[in-house]
């Protein structure tokens with residue numbers, strides 16, 4: 001649908017982890033609010049639960065392969081929402097750090113390099129028990145995120161000191177319904 005002359009273009013949100021439980025809900029909520037969405041998922045992701053809508057652009061990349069995350073996807077994006085997570089806690093500590101720290105940072109660096117991006121929203125939190133009720137690697141899970149958050153915070157502070165940059169928010173809730 002064409003915009004009325006002089007009307008502001010709808011804002012665009014980039015969702016990393018769009019095929020996940022939270023990601024699917026973020027995509028739907030954004031579209032319901034009239035936003036454009038760029039939805040990042042992997043080639044192997046199950047897209048069946050992801051809203052198919054003219055306002056949703058699907059892009060395929062793996063945050064563990066930063067070269068697959070294209071800078072042009074972030075041009076015109078106002079806000080990045082990162083809801084990356086591990087599908088299972090039955091992964092190595094290295095995998096936790098690769099996705100939660102390095103993968104988050106790969107997305108953040110693209111966001112920070114795009115002049116249009118004003119906000120970076122990261123959903124943190126931790127899974128503290130396995131489905132069997134056993135203690136999981138909660139410390140590594142959270143330490144990996146906190147390492148990413150530390151770098152994001154210091155990069156944003158440096159950007160703010162130079163009179164530019166983006167603002168960031170980390171949301172740490174125990175569960176979302």
Ligand SMILES: NC(=O)c1ccc[n+]([C@@H]2O[C@H](COP(=O)([O-])OP(=O)(O)OC[C@H]3O[C@@H](n4cnc5c(N)ncnc54)[C@H](OP(=O)(O)O)[C@@H]3O)[C@@H](O)[C@H]2O)c1
Pocket residue numbers: 016017018019020021022023040041042044045046061062063064083084085086087088099103123124125126127172173174175176177
């Ligand atoms: N759900 C909650 O109530 C809750 C509460 C507090 C915190 N959190 C945190 O919020 C985050 C999202 O939660 P969720 O329940 O939505 O998790 P989820 O359903 O497991 O979704 C994780 C998402 O991350 C994607 N992903 C994983 N590795 C990736 C990679 N290398 N490259 C690109 N995408 C990748 C997954 O893609 P695939 O589809 O390809 O696997 C999926 O889209 C998690 O970190 C979780 O700890 C969730």
